[in-house]
Amino acid sequence: MSRSPVSPRSPPAVSRTRFGAGRMWPLWEWLFRIAPPSWSEYVLRHWSGRKVVIAIPWVWLGLFFLVPFLIVFKISFSEVRIAMPPYAPLIEWLGDQALQLRLNLANYTFLLTDDLYVSSYLYSIKVAAVSSLWCLAIGYPMAYAMARCTQTWRNLFLLLVMLPSFTSFLLRVYAWIGLLKNNGVINNVLMALGVINEPITMMQTDFAVYVGIVYSYLPFMILPLYNNLEKHDPALLEAAADLGARPVTTFLRITLPLSLDGIVAGLLLVFIPAVGEFVIPSLLGRTDQLMIGRVLTDEFFSNRDWPVASAVAIVMLLLLVLPIMIFQRYQTRELERRR
Amino acid sequence: MNEVQAANGRAPAPGLAREYVRVDRVTKKFGDFVAVDDVTLTIGQGEIFCLLGGSGCGKTTLLRMLAGFETPSAGAIFIDGQDMAGIPPYERPANMMFQSYALFPHMTVAGNVAFGLEQERLAKAEITRRVGEILDLVKMAPYTKRKPHQLSGGQRQRVALARALVKRPKLLLLDEPLGALDKKLREQTQFELLGIQERLGVTFVVVTHDQEEAMTLATRIGVMDRGKIVQVGTPTEIYEYPASRFVADFIGSVNMFEGRLVEDEPDHVRIESGELGGTVYVDHGISAAPEATVWTAIRPEKINIGRERPEGPDNAVRGVVKEIAYMGDISVFLVRIDSGRMVRVSRPNIVRQADDRISWDETVYLSWHASSPIVLTQ
Numbered sequence: 001m002s003r004s005p006v007s008p009r010s011p012p013a014v015s016r017t018r019f020g021a022g023r024m025w026p027l028w029e030w031l032f033r034i035a036p037p038s039w040s041e042y043v044l045r046h047w048s049g050r051k052v053v054i055a056i057p058w059v060w061l062g063l064f065f066l067v068p069f070l071i072v073f074k075i076s077f078s079e080v081r082i083a084m085p086p087y088a089p090l091i092e093w094l095g096d097q098a099l100q101l102r103l104n105l106a107n108y109t110f111l112l113t114d115d116l117y118v119s120s121y122l123y124s125i126k127v128a129a130v131s132s133l134w135c136l137a138i139g140y141p142m143a144y145a146m147a148r149c150t151q152t153w154r155n156l157f158l159l160l161v162m163l164p165s166f167t168s169f170l171l172r173v174y175a176w177i178g179l180l181k182n183n184g185v186i187n188n189v190l191m192a193l194g195v196i197n198e199p200i201t202m203m204q205t206d207f208a209v210y211v212g213i214v215y216s217y218l219p220f221m222i223l224p225l226y227n228n229l230e231k232h233d234p235a236l237l238e239a240a241a242d243l244g245a246r247p248v249t250t251f252l253r254i255t256l257p258l259s260l261d262g263i264v265a266g267l268l269l270v271f272i273p274a275v276g277e278f279v280i281p282s283l284l285g286r287t288d289q290l291m292i293g294r295v296l297t298d299e300f301f302s303n304r305d306w307p308v309a310s311a312v313a314i315v316m317l318l319l320l321v322l323p324i325m326i327f328q329r330y331q332t333r334e335l336e337r338r339r
Numbered sequence: 340m341n342e343v344q345a346a347n348g349r350a351p352a353p354g355l356a357r358e359y360v361r362v363d364r365v366t367k368k369f370g371d372f373v374a375v376d377d378v379t380l381t382i383g384q385g386e387i388f389c390l391l392g393g394s395g396c397g398k399t400t401l402l403r404m405l406a407g408f409e410t411p412s413a414g415a416i417f418i419d420g421q422d423m424a425g426i427p428p429y430e431r432p433a434n435m436m437f438q439s440y441a442l443f444p445h446m447t448v449a450g451n452v453a454f455g456l457e458q459e460r461l462a463k464a465e466i467t468r469r470v471g472e473i474l475d476l477v478k479m480a481p482y483t484k485r486k487p488h489q490l491s492g493g494q495r496q497r498v499a500l501a502r503a504l505v506k507r508p509k510l511l512l513l514d515e516p517l518g519a520l521d522k523k524l525r526e527q528t529q530f531e532l533l534g535i536q537e538r539l540g541v542t543f544v545v546v547t548h549d550q551e552e553a554m555t556l557a558t559r560i561g562v563m564d565r566g567k568i569v570q571v572g573t574p575t576e577i578y579e580y581p582a583s584r585f586v587a588d589f590i591g592s593v594n595m596f597e598g599r600l601v602e603d604e605p606d607h608v609r610i611e612s613g614e615l616g617g618t619v620y621v622d623h624g625i626s627a628a629p630e631a632t633v634w635t636a637i638r639p640e641k642i643n644i645g646r647e648r649p650e651g652p653d654n655a656v657r658g659v660v661k662e663i664a665y666m667g668d669i670s671v672f673l674v675r676i677d678s679g680r681m682v683r684v685s686r687p688n689i690v691r692q693a694d695d696r697i698s699w700d701e702t703v704y705l706s707w708h709a710s711s712p713i714v715l716t717q
Contacts (some may be wrong), residue, residue, distance in 0.1 A: 258445055
């Protein structure tokens with residue numbers, strides 16, 4: 001195999017000669033041609049279709065996340081006012097050649113002074129954390145079993161996991177009321193069987209909220225876990241067994257550590273939306289202890305206090321930034337490992 | 340063939356070795372598909388036994404049954420006299436080196452190697468000592484802290500070997516151990532494997548589709564085809580005395596001619612072959628019915644090529660050189676003989692530059708010694 005040495009670098013996409021005689025350049029190329037060569041070459045070489053593809057989600061995020069976030073952020077610093085819109089502008093032209101910027105911090109200090117907000121935040125985080133762990137406890141065995149069965153069964157189970165999402169979320173939560181209420185299905189069956197004499201109160205309890213959240217968010221735990229577990233090389237398990245590890249040891253030392261990324265992804269996919277959950281605690285939950293999502297809607301729609309509602313939302317976002325950042329880090333790590 | 344024998348450098352004496360593994364009429368079915376078909380086999384202690392065959396011939400399935408990852412549908416496997424039925428992989432005295440190496444990606448090199456010893460609940464110091472020892476042996480000591488994905492293919496292979504050997508198994512199962520390595524590294528590793536095997540006295544069962552690998556490593560080779568063992572023998576036996584057309588064709592290259600037995604004496608036979616366009620005289624007797632259809636197989640390196648017609652009526656045909664492949668150590672000639680068949684001849688390049696080298700389109704005579712043809716009846 002004797003090959004003449006070839007330079008490993010391909011020639012640059014654009015040659016340095018400008019304005020080739022008699023050739024018609026496309027307009028955009030012509031524009032680049034009159035720019036300084038280093039600059040135009042850089043753009044031509046690097047501003048590829050790849051960049052455009054990457055730009056699409058960024059534009060999307062900018063339009064539908066960053067801009068609304070900035071608007072909410074702005075409102076959180078204004079004062080409430082009975083008007084349309086129901087808050088005072090931040091920047092006012094005073095006429096006397098003065099521009100006034102009023103940042104009202106009272107909305108934030110108010111959150112700290114009123115017990116309701118702090119306890120709602122803490123309660124929301126507790127409910128979300130406990131629900132995430134329950135989802136993990138229930139979802140892991142399911143994902144594990146799915147990853148271990150044959151292709152046909154896998155597809156069937158995947159479909160079954162996703163099937164409930166085909167019906168309305170609200171309907172499914174309402175269905176739980178029918179199951180959990182005092183004269184609901186569960187209590188009626190238990191009473192008919194003689195297990196209990198009087199109905200167990202399940203509605204308007206923490207239990208009902210946990211049931212609702214775990215039920216609704218379970219697919220978000222199963223899917224990333226399954227996605228991770230399914231990629232495990234079965235030869236690793238055989239290798240562990242071959243080296244003398246019993247099945248339990250193999251699980252604890254091989255499968256579990258290798259699925260850590262999936263576990264973190266699943267936990268956060270449940271935890272993050274569960275913190276701000278509004279529908280489930282409103283329909284099934286306690287009335288004496290609100291979750292922060294409920295507080296938010298109440299402030300917004302009942303009190304029509306947009307500035308305080310915005311402050312509540314901003315603080316919630318800040319509380320979630322940490323887990324979101326952890327999630328991001330694991331996502332990146334997962335992607336890097338697969339490369 | 341001589342080089343290979345020299346490389347083996349050991350007396351193949353399987354009859355003397357103590358029986359260590361016995362595969363007794365083992366069959367494995369996957370649904371309707373028979374992967375391993377009624378295989379009986381004994382492997383002696385300290386042997387390097389190669390299961391050789393094409394893909395799908397059942398060699399890996401047989402190996403996996405030895406490791407305990409598959410259960411035989413019928414028959415029994417004995418390791419060191421103990422029936423392996425119902426004994427899970429983690430309780431067998433065998434360790435396996437996987438084709439993909441199956442290194443634990445989340446553990447370092449040292450972690451991977453220590454894993455097996457940790458299962459034996461040895462003391463920490465003992466584990467560290469043995470891990471260090473074995474990594475020295477496979478020359479991976481400088482890389483103990485690396486993760487598998489930071490290693491090259493050859494390094495991973497060494498770690499996989501170390502991980503299997505550190506448990507000091509009596510039986511080491513190797514699934515295509517050198518498949519992922521390039522040729523140079525493979526040859527080097529083959530000799531290292533032999534060295535390690537000699538030092539530790541472990542019984543090796545190697546699965547491979549690479550006949551060169553089997554030839555270099557094995558004390559005995561079991562050739563498999565469609566779930567059956569078709570021949571067991573030393574590399575020399577398999578190469579020089581193949582039992583069937585399949586084996587002759589699978590191991591090395593061969594020129595095969597169908598023919599008819601016209602003279603059948605105890606000390607010689609003569610075969611008339613239309614495909615060859617001549618007769619073949621073989622200087623030993625064979626057991627076949629007179630007038631039976633037989634196949635004559637002649638290895639390319641056992642055929643002489645020359646411009647003069649050799650004396651005698653047998654064992655010579657005329658042809659025209661169609662292709663010459665210069666491979667450095669040997670040259671391979673493809674000659675179209677008068678009957679129309681292409682015949683492969685290989686000649687060592689003993690002289691650096693011959694003046695009257697045989698060239699394209701030259702008319703040549705091919706001949707061979709009367710002891711060279713292999714006569715096959717199946």
